[in-house]
Amino acid sequence: MQTLQTSTPARLCYLHLASKEPQRQIDFYRRLLDMDSSAQADGSWLLSGPQRAMLVSPADHSGLLAAAFDLGDQARLTALRLRLVESGCAVEALDSPLLEPGAFLIHDPQGRQTIFGVSRSHAAADRHGMPGRLQHVVFQTTELEAMIDFYVNTVGFTVSDNVVDEQTGQLMTCFLRSDDEHHTLAFFRGSKNEWDHHCYETNEWNDIRDWGDRFAKERITLFFGPGRHGPGNNLFFMVVDADRNRLEFSAELEVTEASRQPGVWPQEEYTLNSWGRAWIRS
Known part of the structure; x- marks a missing residue:
């Protein structure tokens, strides 16, 4: 059986969070996790630091909206997408400021969203900060x-x-x-x-x-x-x-x-x- 580990290794690369008080949350991750922030056109905020990143969107609740995994290159991403489609899993196209074109998301049986894509390089991702x-x-x-x-x-x-x-x-x-x-x-x-x-x-x-x-x-x-x-x-x-x-x-x-x-x-x-x-x- 083909697995992610053996054929299309995937590494967690960012989280998309909802926040009732986004400015407090952004300040926390900027101050304590050495992350830069930038406002996005859709009202969300992109935060990135040394080997860590997230999107924070204002909402009427707080929590996780999606977890995103980096496949490393487009060939692996295409192979995974084909494998998921062949298994009957619904795949939805996704645009993300943190991922190259071609990213997609899936929903598990309880509605959780998991994103797969290829990470873009961000200057802030190479900034100095504590390792994490x-x-x-x-x-x-x-x-x-x-x-x-x-x-x-x-x-x-x-x-x-x-x-x-x-x-x-x-x-x-x-x-x-x-x-x-x-x-x-x-x-x-x-x-x-x-x-x-x-x-x-x-x-x-x-x-x-x-x-x-x-x-x-x-x-x-x-x-x-x-x-x-x-x-x-x-x-x-x-x-x-x-x-x-x-x-x-x-x-x-x-x-x-x-x-x-x-x-x-x-x-x-x-x-x-x-x-x-x-x-x-x-």
């Missing part, structure tokens, strides 16, 4: 099996690790990869359907320390971590942005060979944080 490459996005869902079926069997993600309730045998969490990194997408079983968090991958433990110090100076306290995840084996901590969206900073995420079989982890605090207490979704 936009790396993965995570959701909570009431229909975990349906989400995994769609993203694996239709889109081409690969399961890296599953987290299972040992008493019931029920799948609780699934980590999915689209390239050689352990996961770029994950789903937790939850009581509602919502965006869980997004993550920035740093270079080493000292970067985790420096990001923590930066938030501390702004009196922004960590709500989860620091610690180490079991699946992915990465160091991490989490904070919230101006809209109370959760963001994670990570280091040492596992690099995964295409032949690796999915791992199975028990649903327990040690799996989510081998260093101590964990945030268990419900």
Whole structure:
């Protein structure tokens, strides 16, 4: 079976956020994540920094509108589009200031939007700033099996690790990869359907320390971590942005060979944080 990792590797490249208070949100990412901003003709704002970018649109709610993946070149993008169409997935053309012509979006069975394209080069993307490459996005869902079926069997993600309730045998969490990194997408079983968090991958433990110090100076306290995840084996901590969206900073995420079989982890605090207490979704 063709997968994203083996035939059309895809890397998360930007998020499109809705915000009830966009100026506060823009100020947060400019000040704390070293991102430049520019107003767009449609009323949205483009933010870009070192290996990270986003669009922020004014709205009557706050949250994630779409996650965008970079295929690297037009040949891979065309191959993915053909594969999706052949599998019966509806594909919609998309114009984005962050992507070359030819980008498109798809909807999963619960309506989430995922964008695929080829990243444009932006001068601000090469600006100096603290290291933190936009790396993965995570959701909570009431229909975990349906989400995994769609993203694996239709889109081409690969399961890296599953987290299972040992008493019931029920799948609780699934980590999915689209390239050689352990996961770029994950789903937790939850009581509602919502965006869980997004993550920035740093270079080493000292970067985790420096990001923590930066938030501390702004009196922004960590709500989860620091610690180490079991699946992915990465160091991490989490904070919230101006809209109370959760963001994670990570280091040492596992690099995964295409032949690796999915791992199975028990649903327990040690799996989510081998260093101590964990945030268990419900």
